[in-house]
Amino acid sequence: MPRTVRLLVAARAINRLGAFSLPFLTVLISADFGASVTTAGLLSAAFGLATIPSRLAGGRLATRIGRRRTIVLGLTGCAAAQLGIAAAGSLVAVAVFAVLLGLFFELYEPPSQALIADAVGPSERVRAYGLFNAALAAGGTGAGLIAASLGRWDLRWLFVVDAATCLLCALALRLALPAEHTDRSALRTPGTAEPVRPWRDRALRAVFLSGTLFALVTTQITMGLPLTLARRGLEPADAGLLFTASAVTVVASQPALRLRRLASLPDSAALALGHVLLAIGLAGYAVASALPAFLAATLVWTLGDVLILGRVLTVVADLAPRGGADRYLAAYGISWGIATVVAPVTSTQLLAHVGVGALWSGTAGLCLALAAAQLLVVEPLVRPVRERRAAPGGTGVAPRRTAPR
Structure with missing residues (x-):
């Protein structure tokens, strides 16, 4: 590096x-x-x-x-x-x-x-x-x-x-x-008189919506896991052990990202696989009653988390026109702010009204829906833009007459 x-x-x-x-x-x-x-x-x-x-x-x-x-x-x-x-x-x-x-x-x-x-x-x-x-x-x-x-x-x-x-x-x-020398021209899309406006990019909006739901799931895990352990008759503080195991898994799994089969996966397939692993792990939370079962489920969803976090930032960076990466990454990152506000409400209210099993089963179902949406909705919007950006000499900017208004 x-x-x-x-x-x-x-x-x-x-x-x-x-x-x-x-x-x-x-x-x-x-x-x-x-x-x-x-x-x-x-x-x-x-x-x-x-x-x-x-x-x-x-x-x-x-x-x-x-x-x-x-x-x-x-x-x-x-x-x-x-x-x-x-x-x-x-x-x-x-x-x-x-x-x-x-x-x-x-x-x-x-x-x-x-x-x-x-x-x-x-x-x-x-x-x-x-x-x-x-x-x-x-x-x-x-x-x-x-x-x-x-x-x-x-x-x-x-x-x-x-x-x-x-x-x-x-x-x-x-x-x-x-x-570094700042350049005000970086605020404009190369090759046009239009400013860089991430929210006019349909591909980024699709990635943002998917990313917001992913951030909601991830933040809900942080908020809901201690309460889930308490409802299963376990010590809520044991959530700290599970989060530590998750952190160790993130570090230990980094070499796997360089394996040929995994590295050669298209981003859409890797993101879909990550959401499926999240779904499997969270479904494990729905039925787990002992700490070893919670630990196994944590390791599975963490692997999905690793796949998604590295790939999605790469997709957003690839979507950005030259000089626009800061603005695109900033726009995408709002998803985590939204999740930080919403997740404490959704996790506690779902636990209070539908219980542990329904909370995590429903969240697992949402992850499966995100996996399908990644392949069927997000990727068809993202692929043409990324190909245009990657074209030799291309700025990835559509002709002015077709630019969204």
């Missing part, structure tokens, strides 16, 4: 190692300020909503002030907001800094993902994005241990240490990433 990719992967792992404070935000709000669970949930939802414009701003700022500056701004802003939460003396102050954290939280993603897309050839993007996601998983395995030790002492220190890792990453990337 090129130096830029290795730098971003290493920085990602360091940053993730400290990214353990957010799950404890609701606990801090309730314990230190006596707020109700409902109030704590609303503040967490406000954070999730703030990440949506943050992702869009990350794509715009990357083309206006440069990717390195945007990355540093995002990490530094996160650090300042987290220190504000740690020092807050009132619930209002915590709410303000939580929203501020959301507004900076996703600035990092579009420029870092676009840097990876530009640093490697199309054939290597799947592996590069796989390493990027593996860095998240690797850092996450240590993050839980740090959170367990610091959290017993004082929850506010979680936000202080998280801020320190953000500042460390910002400094490292500021010194290591090359400076």
Whole structure:
């Protein structure tokens, strides 16, 4: 992998190692300020909503002030907001800094993902994005241990240490990433007078819709698994063991992405296979009653997750016209902000009204529907655009008379 990719992967792992404070935000709000669970949930939802414009701003700022500056701004802003939460003396102050954290939280993603897309050839993007996601998983395995030790002492220190890792990453990337000259022409599609507008791209809209449902499924797992264990008579904290097993599986499975049979699969087939594996794993949750069964199901859906995460970012990067990767990746990334807001509601309401079996059976059915839609709906829209982008000398831009209005 090129130096830029290795730098971003290493920085990602360091940053993730400290990214353990957010799950404890609701606990801090309730314990230190006596707020109700409902109030704590609303503040967490406000954070999730703030990440949506943050992702869009990350794509715009990357083309206006440069990717390195945007990355540093995002990490530094996160650090300042987290220190504000740690020092807050009132619930209002915590709410303000939580929203501020959301507004900076996703600035990092579009420029870092676009840097990876530009640093490697199309054939290597799947592996590069796989390493990027593996860095998240690797850092996450240590993050839980740090959170367990610091959290017993004082929850506010979680936000202080998280801020320190953000500042460390910002400094490292500021010194290591090359400076760049921003070009306002990157805001326009090459070969036309039209600005780059991702939402006018039908292929991207199809990928975005599929990606939003995938993000909803993934976030629902995080929210619903501890509650599911409790309803099965198991210890909810054992969800931490299952998530650690999932993270280890993400890291350990990276070499498999280079196997010839897997690497040669068309992206549509790989994405469909990933959704099928997700469905099998989540169907396992519907019938599991003992921890080993939950562990086996977790390993299966994690393999599907690995297939999807590396491939889908590659598809989005390939859809983007020259100079438009930041904006396309930012637009696609909104799917995770939507999932962060919706999943806590859907997972708890479904558990309360239809139970464990129906929750996970229904989610597995949704994954099977996504697998079919990937082959029958999304791929026919995506393939012509990608072929046009890849054509020698082609910009992938349709003639002006056929451009959507």
